[in-house]
Amino acid sequence: MTKLAFYGIDAIHLKEREEVLPGRLIVIEGTDGVGRTTQLQLLRPWLESSGYAVVDTEMTRSVLAGPGLKQAKEGHTLGPITLNLFYATDFVDRFESQILPALRAGFIVLTDRYIYSLIARAVVRGADPQWIRSIYGLALKPDAIFYLKIGIEDLIPRVLQRGGFDYWESGMDMRLGADLFESFVNYQTRLLEQFNSMSESYGFQVIDASLPIELIAEQLKQRVLPLLPQG
Amino acid sequence: METYGTHVYPGRLFVVEGVDGSGKSTQIALLRQWLISEGYAVFFSEWNSSPLVKKTTSKGKKKQLLTPTTFSLIHATDFADRTEHDIIPPLKAGAIVLADRYIYTAFARDVARNVDRRWVRELYRFAVKPTMAFYYRVPLEVSLNRILTGRTELKYYEAGMDLGLSNDPQESFKLFQERIVSEYEAMIDEFGLTVMDATLPIPEQQRRMRKLIRPYLQGVRRIRSSAKESAWAGLAREMRPSHSEIVGR
Numbered sequence: 327m328t329k330l331a332f333y334g335i336d337a338i339h340l341k342e343r344e345e346v347l348p349g350r351l352i353v354i355e356g357t358d359g360v361g362r363t364t365q366l367q368l369l370r371p372w373l374e375s376s377g378y379a380v381v382d383t384e385m386t387r388s389v390l391a392g393p394g395l396k397q398a399k400e401g402h403t404l405g406p407i408t409l410n411l412f413y414a415t416d417f418v419d420r421f422e423s424q425i426l427p428a429l430r431a432g433f434i435v436l437t438d439r440y441i442y443s444l445i446a447r448a449v450v451r452g453a454d455p456q457w458i459r460s461i462y463g464l465a466l467k468p469d470a471i472f473y474l475k476i477g478i479e480d481l482i483p484r485v486l487q488r489g490g491f492d493y494w495e496s497g498m499d500m501r502l503g504a505d506l507f508e509s510f511v512n513y514q515t516r517l518l519e520q521f522n523s524m525s526e527s528y529g530f531q532v533i534d535a536s537l538p539i540e541l542i543a544e545q546l547k548q549r550v551l552p553l554l555p556q557g
Numbered sequence: 558m559e560t561y562g563t564h565v566y567p568g569r570l571f572v573v574e575g576v577d578g579s580g581k582s583t584q585i586a587l588l589r590q591w592l593i594s595e596g597y598a599v600f601f602s603e604w605n606s607s608p609l610v611k612k613t614t615s616k617g618k619k620k621q622l623l624t625p626t627t628f629s630l631i632h633a634t635d636f637a638d639r640t641e642h643d644i645i646p647p648l649k650a651g652a653i654v655l656a657d658r659y660i661y662t663a664f665a666r667d668v669a670r671n672v673d674r675r676w677v678r679e680l681y682r683f684a685v686k687p688t689m690a691f692y693y694r695v696p697l698e699v700s701l702n703r704i705l706t707g708r709t710e711l712k713y714y715e716a717g718m719d720l721g722l723s724n725d726p727q728e729s730f731k732l733f734q735e736r737i738v739s740e741y742e743a744m745i746d747e748f749g750l751t752v753m754d755a756t757l758p759i760p761e762q763q764r765r766m767r768k769l770i771r772p773y774l775q776g777v778r779r780i781r782s783s784a785k786e787s788a789w790a791g792l793a794r795e796m797r798p799s800h801s802e803i804v805g806r
Binding site: 334335336337338339389390391393394395397398401403404405406407408410411412414415418419422423452453454457460461463464 | 560607609610624631634672677682683
């Protein structure tokens with residue numbers, strides 16, 4: 327059962343409607359290239375083979391705002407506040423039309439990133455922290471937040487292996503360095519600082535992302551198991 | 558990030574608010590013409606007009622994908638784009654920005670849709686506080702009459718059909734507008750809106766608006782001399798040979 331607990335104002339009025347959410351909300355957080363997707367791809371079939379119904383969701387996949395947001399990111403007129411709010415629209419659309427219905431129906435919801443990445447990115451882009459937090463205050467507190475923690479030195483080889491530095495993952499909209507690499511290092515360092523500072527206040531369960539994939543997957547399974555409904 | 562009330566810019570921001578059919582757009586159009594003729598650099602920005610967000614909003618409306626919360630967020634995104642492009646840069650440059658509808662429209666409509674009052678105010682905290690915000694107050698019968706006569710169809714969200722107040726679009730629209738008006742009334746003191754009597758003749762309303770605005774124009778740089786002054790200057794120029802005539806010789 328996911329409790330009706332929020333970080334801020336319950337703007338969707340879930341309490342007023344006395345919603346019952348028999349599902350589980352499980353979040354995997356971590357920066358770009360840290361291996362979240364890989365872990366989710368291992369977690370999902372394991373849960374399904376144990377008989378659980380699973381739904382997954384990730385950023386920019388909302389029906390409403392996903393395509394518009396992707397298109398806006400390809401242009402050159404997207405300002406930081408607009409970017410933040412476009413992501414918030416995408417998040418809330420997924421929250422209301424994917425996450426909540428699945429929780430009501432008793433599904434295990436696996437989300438690749440949640441509000442924490444969105445808050446971290448916004449704050450790094452100069453957003454007022456109180457402002458961005460209050461917007462996402464409507465989000466449910468998850469049943470568990472697994473934070474794949476990595477240092478910048480360990481992140482770089484992974485990103486290289488994956489094919490190099492992406493424009494947005496390098497924060498090139500802010501031009502934090504002379505080239506992609508320099509900007510990547512500066513941007514990701516700032517992001518990691520934000521994640522680390524959120525870790526305690528939001529109750530992240532920290533997992534060392536520099537470990538081998540199989541070991542991380544094993545740790546995740548062990549920690550997910552007690553969260554699952556029996557039977 | 559600057560927040561509401563903390564921005565300090567050399568320009569001025571005047572906004573008009575009110576329900577559909579209050580005549581606010583007519584008033585701001587007249588004001589715009591006057592300010593231009595007075596020689597000011599004037600920029601105009603309209604509610605729900607960001608080219609970046611347009612497709613998403615119209616898709617949401619057409620396919621009825623919007624909940625009160627996402628309706629609120631997509632309009633805030635649209636407004637953010639206009640703030641970052643059409644409002645802040647001209648204000649920094651010392652221009653006069655006129656806005657037909659502003660954050661108070663969102664506060665009225667979203668709260669009428671049951672979005673939490675405090676949450677939506679936080680959402681718009683990035684907005685620049687206007688120099689003056691005019692609220693065109695009109696009795697509901699008058700605005701409804703202006704809007705509903707000659708209109709065959711009301712759009713789904715426009716009529717507030719998503720609220721389930723009534724199955725009849727006209728009836729739903731009336732109930733929705735009633736809620737919006739009561740939100741506007743409550744915001745007069747909260748945000749210091751300047752109330753205008755929208756039942757007065759159009760020229761009289763405009764005369765009052767200009768009178769209220771004039772003191773705030775002090776110190777705003779003009780990019781041209783006013784139309785009146787340039788008429789005199791033009792006359793003076795005709796009295797003596799022009800620069801091109803001298804060069805031409």
